Amino acid sequence: MGPELVQGLRYLAAGICMGIGAIGPALGEGRIGASALESMARQPEMANTLLRNMIIADAIAETTGIYSLLVAIMILFVV
Amino acid sequence: MGAVFAIGKDLVLRFRLGPISGALNPASLGTALGLSLLLLGLALWLRRGIPKDPEAPPSRRLLLLVVFLEFVEKQVLGGMPGKLRRSLLPLIATLFLFILACNLSAVIPVPGMVAPTQDLNVTLGLALFVYLLTHLYGIRSKGAFRHIRGYLEPIPVMLPMNLVGDMGRTLSHGFRLFGNILGGAIMVAVVLPVMVNLIVRVFMRLLGDFLGPALASPVILVVGTGAGLLLNGFFGIFSGTIQAVVFTLLAAAYIQVAAE
Numbered sequence: 001m002g003p004e005l006v007q008g009l010r011y012l013a014a015g016i017c018m019g020i021g022a023i024g025p026a027l028g029e030g031r032i033g034a035s036a037l038e039s040m041a042r043q044p045e046m047a048n049t050l051l052r053n054m055i056i057a058d059a060i061a062e063t064t065g066i067y068s069l070l071v072a073i074m075i076l077f078v079v
Numbered sequence: 080m081g082a083v084f085a086i087g088k089d090l091v092l093r094f095r096l097g098p099i100s101g102a103l104n105p106a107s108l109g110t111a112l113g114l115s116l117l118l119l120g121l122a123l124w125l126r127r128g129i130p131k132d133p134e135a136p137p138s139r140r141l142l143l144l145v146v147f148l149e150f151v152e153k154q155v156l157g158g159m160p161g162k163l164r165r166s167l168l169p170l171i172a173t174l175f176l177f178i179l180a181c182n183l184s185a186v187i188p189v190p191g192m193v194a195p196t197q198d199l200n201v202t203l204g205l206a207l208f209v210y211l212l213t214h215l216y217g218i219r220s221k222g223a224f225r226h227i228r229g230y231l232e233p234i235p236v237m238l239p240m241n242l243v244g245d246m247g248r249t250l251s252h253g254f255r256l257f258g259n260i261l262g263g264a265i266m267v268a269v270v271l272p273v274m275v276n277l278i279v280r281v282f283m284r285l286l287g288d289f290l291g292p293a294l295a296s297p298v299i300l301v302v303g304t305g306a307g308l309l310l311n312g313f314f315g316i317f318s319g320t321i322q323a324v325v326f327t328l329l330a331a332a333y334i335q336v337a338a339e
Contacts, residue, residue: 052157056332059325063251066258073261 010079014072021068028061104198111195114180148172155327159335163220167331170212175327178205182260182319186311194319196260199253206253209330210245217337226337252329259322263314274306 036054040047094101128140137145151172156164178196185194195201217226230241279299286295 048154049157052154052328055321055325056328059255059329062259063255066251066255066262069258069262070254073265 010075014075017068017075018072021071022065025062025065029058032057032061104200106191106193107195107198107201110184110192111181111201114177114184114195118176118180151175151327155324156331159331163216163335163338167334171327171331174205174209174330175323178256178326179320179323182323183316185260185264185319186315194260194264196256196322197264199257202257202260203250203253205256205326206249209252209333210249212330213333213337216334220338248333252326252333256322256326259318263318267310267314271307271310274310275303278302278306 032054036050040050094103125140125144128138129144130136130138130141148168152164152168155171155175156167159167181194181196181201184192185197214226217229221229230238232241282295282299282302286298289295290298
């Protein structure tokens with residue numbers, strides 16, 4: 001395999017890694033945001049607590065996306 | 080993209096002390112030290128604004144301090160018992176201010192300056208610091224024996240799982256801040272040249288015939304600056320503030336879990 005092919009496969013791998021890795025966090029954060037908004041509409045006096053818990057849950061759902069970002073960066077620049 | 084990684088790669092100092100070899104990034108270290116000095120100056124300035132006489136009418140700096148601390152106490156430490164909240168408030172407020180300053184320094188276009196939170200060493204260091212604090216608060220509130228016995232809950236076989244969980248939690252705590260800030264910086268560095276290039280081509284084609292090149296170039300300058308402000312505003316200021324809040328919220332939550 002020539003070096004150009006290796007470089008091209010590397011770009012392809014980073015793209016696939018990031019693209020598939022972003023699906024999970026997107027679905028998870030969408031669900032979290034949807035249910036938080038629903039609960040806020042039902043009980044507006046709870047909005048502050050809900051917002052705080054929503055941000056924590058978002059941050060945790062995002063973790064796998066961050067991992068795939070790190071793997072993509074490693075594929076592109078480190079390995 | 081060159082700017083982001085060139086700084087990390089070109090300026091790293093490698094050193095060797097006997098058997099230990101290490102590397103140091105003066106760009107992020109210097110920025111972090113400068114921001115610390117700036118925050119220290121801010122703290123001294125605010126401290127001098129507090130009136131000595133407690134009965135005196137509150138000054139503006141005192142009110143600023145009160146508003147900020149009340150924000151942290153209500154928003155970040157909201158669901159905690161009062162005693163723990165009061166003992167955590169100065170620490171969490173300091174952590175929040177430092178990370179916020181680090182994240183916001185990404186939007187200042189000084190050559191050679193990088194946001195310290197783009198450096199994995201900084202964020203992992205902060206995460207390890209929070210991890211040590213969870214043990215400190217756990218031992219202080221429950222005693223060393225009960226704190227260590229907490230790792231054998233619910234059954235002793237779960238000990239490795241609990242240890243791995245601790246490690247994963249701390250690593251993801253550090254990686255989250257690092258990944259978000261570095262990802263934002265890469266997005267700005269990659270998308271901004273493309274956007275500016277596109278704007279220049281489109282506007283030159285459309286406006287060049289219509290207004291003449293002399294009038295078209297200021298319009299392009301304004302639109303390009305607007306694009307830069309938009310990207311930096313979203314990825315630098317908005318995302319940086321959210322991530323600072325998230326980091327401190329999670330730190331407070333971890334410490335609270337250990338202390339209960």
